[in-house]
Amino acid sequence: MAYGVLVGAMYGLITLGLGLLMGVMKFLNVAHGTFIILGGYVSYWLFTRYGLNPYLSIPLVIVVMFIIGLVVYKVTLSPLLKLPNVGSRLNSSMLITFGIIYVVDNLMTIFWKPDVRSIVAPFTGRSMDFFGTKLSVTGLCGFAVAIVIAVILYFVLGRTQFGKHVRAATQDAEAASLCGINVHRTYLISSGIAIALAGVAGVIIVSSYSISPNSGLRWLLVAFVVMILAGEGNIHAIVPAGLILGLLEAVGVFIVGAPYRQVVALVIFIVILIFRPQGLFRKGRLTYG
Amino acid sequence: MLEASNISAFYGDIQALWNISLVIRGGEIVTFIGSNGAGKSTIMKTIVGLVKPKEGNIVFEGIRLERLPAHKIVDLGISMVPEGRRLFPEMTVLENLEVGASTQAASRARSSTVNWIHELFPILEERSKQVAGTLSGGEQQMLAIGRALMARPKLLLIDEMSLGLSPLVVERILQVIQDVNRQKRLTIVLVEQDVGIALSVADRGYIIEHGRIVAEGDTKLLQGDGCLMEAYLGVNPKGKTG
Numbered sequence: 001m002a003y004g005v006l007v008g009a010m011y012g013l014i015t016l017g018l019g020l021l022m023g024v025m026k027f028l029n030v031a032h033g034t035f036i037i038l039g040g041y042v043s044y045w046l047f048t049r050y051g052l053n054p055y056l057s058i059p060l061v062i063v064v065m066f067i068i069g070l071v072v073y074k075v076t077l078s079p080l081l082k083l084p085n086v087g088s089r090l091n092s093s094m095l096i097t098f099g100i101i102y103v104v105d106n107l108m109t110i111f112w113k114p115d116v117r118s119i120v121a122p123f124t125g126r127s128m129d130f131f132g133t134k135l136s137v138t139g140l141c142g143f144a145v146a147i148v149i150a151v152i153l154y155f156v157l158g159r160t161q162f163g164k165h166v167r168a169a170t171q172d173a174e175a176a177s178l179c180g181i182n183v184h185r186t187y188l189i190s191s192g193i194a195i196a197l198a199g200v201a202g203v204i205i206v207s208s209y210s211i212s213p214n215s216g217l218r219w220l221l222v223a224f225v226v227m228i229l230a231g232e233g234n235i236h237a238i239v240p241a242g243l244i245l246g247l248l249e250a251v252g253v254f255i256v257g258a259p260y261r262q263v264v265a266l267v268i269f270i271v272i273l274i275f276r277p278q279g280l281f282r283k284g285r286l287t288y289g
Numbered sequence: 290m291l292e293a294s295n296i297s298a299f300y301g302d303i304q305a306l307w308n309i310s311l312v313i314r315g316g317e318i319v320t321f322i323g324s325n326g327a328g329k330s331t332i333m334k335t336i337v338g339l340v341k342p343k344e345g346n347i348v349f350e351g352i353r354l355e356r357l358p359a360h361k362i363v364d365l366g367i368s369m370v371p372e373g374r375r376l377f378p379e380m381t382v383l384e385n386l387e388v389g390a391s392t393q394a395a396s397r398a399r400s401s402t403v404n405w406i407h408e409l410f411p412i413l414e415e416r417s418k419q420v421a422g423t424l425s426g427g428e429q430q431m432l433a434i435g436r437a438l439m440a441r442p443k444l445l446l447i448d449e450m451s452l453g454l455s456p457l458v459v460e461r462i463l464q465v466i467q468d469v470n471r472q473k474r475l476t477i478v479l480v481e482q483d484v485g486i487a488l489s490v491a492d493r494g495y496i497i498e499h500g501r502i503v504a505e506g507d508t509k510l511l512q513g514d515g516c517l518m519e520a521y522l523g524v525n526p527k528g529k530t531g
Contacts, residue, residue, distance in 0.1 A: 167380060171377040171378060179363065179391045
């Protein structure tokens with residue numbers, strides 16, 4: 001159960017970057033998993049080269065991935081803003097980011113070889129005692145990082161001027177520009193943040209699990225499920241939705257056994273899409289504008 | 290203050306404005322009137338930068354506007370209350386106002402401007418924490434105007450303010466608009482389908498039809514010209530729509 005909570009928080013963290021791009025700009029970044037892995041590789045590289053503790057490498061990973069996010073936006077995503085409607089924007093962003101998967105996955109294979117990597121640090125196998133349950137140190141750290149990031153995001157979106165610009169641009173981009181908001185720059189910075197969030201998730205994954213150049217797809221699927229659970233555009237519901245998924249998976253595994261873990265997630269995905277496509281946390285029906 | 294010359298604008302391949310030339314002078318209230326689809330809103334959107342003209346130029350206090358993005362034009366001092374209000378439905382009343390002051394100059398004066406808006410429209414202060422999507426039509430219109438004023442504009446464009454509002458609310462809002470025009474010398478351009486409202490408040494008017502200006506002048510003169518009123522606006526000589 002507790003394990004479900006730890007994993008769930010991590011699931012939430014993984015999804016934040018995807019949810020941000022989707023919610024703010026209606027871009028579906030299928031390369032999200034790839035960027036997670038890339039973040040993991042950056043942390044791995046810093047660890048093996050310089051012995052840097054992965055959790056301490058997070059700020060560096062954030063900076064690197066943020067810059068990559070800016071470039072991705074400028075080069076591949078911003079041209080899509082000229083498209084007339086949301087539907088074509090969604091489709092085209094899927095196509096373009098699908099292409100990014102090929103490019104980046106292969107670059108990573110060239111740089112780091114196709115072997116599976118993970119960070120094995122002094123704390124890797126260890127666990128701590130928590131009210132009678134043994135919880136892994138990496139799991140606890142992952143949980144902590146997820147909560148901290150979620151809280152920071154909450155404050156940035158809710159209290160800062162930039163956060164208000166993001167929310168305004170999300171709700172009505174034209175009206176936002178009439179208020180003097182530079183919507184393009186807001187989108188640019190949001191893209192940087194989204195990719196940076198993917199990078200942070202990658203650090204957690206390379207420390208708690210393992211990565212290889214093509215393993216992004218698995219995490220992308222998790223992120224899809226969590227995003228659907230949370231409801232499109234509902235950024236603050238993402239970590240709670242992740243927690244729910246984590247708990248449901250733990251329960252499911254308890255009932256049907258560990259090999260079916262991923263099946264549980266995908267079944268939930270299908271059920272939600274059929275019965276409540278607007279997500280668990282959204283009031284009202286799903287509309288296509 | 291603002292001069293548009295030979296503006297032609299398109300929506301895709303469809304031409305919406307033909308050779309529009311007009312002048313707005315500082316401190317006055319100007320109205321664009323005409324039937325639905327005549328092009329009044331298009332002119333406003335072209336001035337504020339949401340629509341880029343294919344030909345012609347717009348000069349505001351010496352600066353050419355046609356190539357500038359909308360947010361830069363707001364920075365220069367032009368603010369618009371768009372048709373349909375276009376509030377941010379999931380943000381509170383106060384947040385909508387705060388976001389209205391997103392330019393550098395406006396954000397420095399944000400809290401004092403908020404106080405001013407609360408004086409103009411006290412109901413907005415009462416409803417500060419309420420989510421904008423839950424306000425009544427009149428309150429939404431007041432919030433939309435308040436939000437546009439937060440940018441501390443020199444020129445305010447108001448597009449179809451009276452749509453869907455009761456006469457009492459419209460009257461109250463018009464009073465505020467006139468007060469702001471007189472006290473702060475804020476230049477106002479009003480697009481209105483309700484000819485009576487437009488002519489009662491404005492100093493000068495332009496009559497738009499099929500994307501062209503067909504008449505212009507002092508509102509007193511326009512009102513007096515019965516043939517003009519009838520021909521273009523379907524308004525009988527008494528000033529009521531027929």
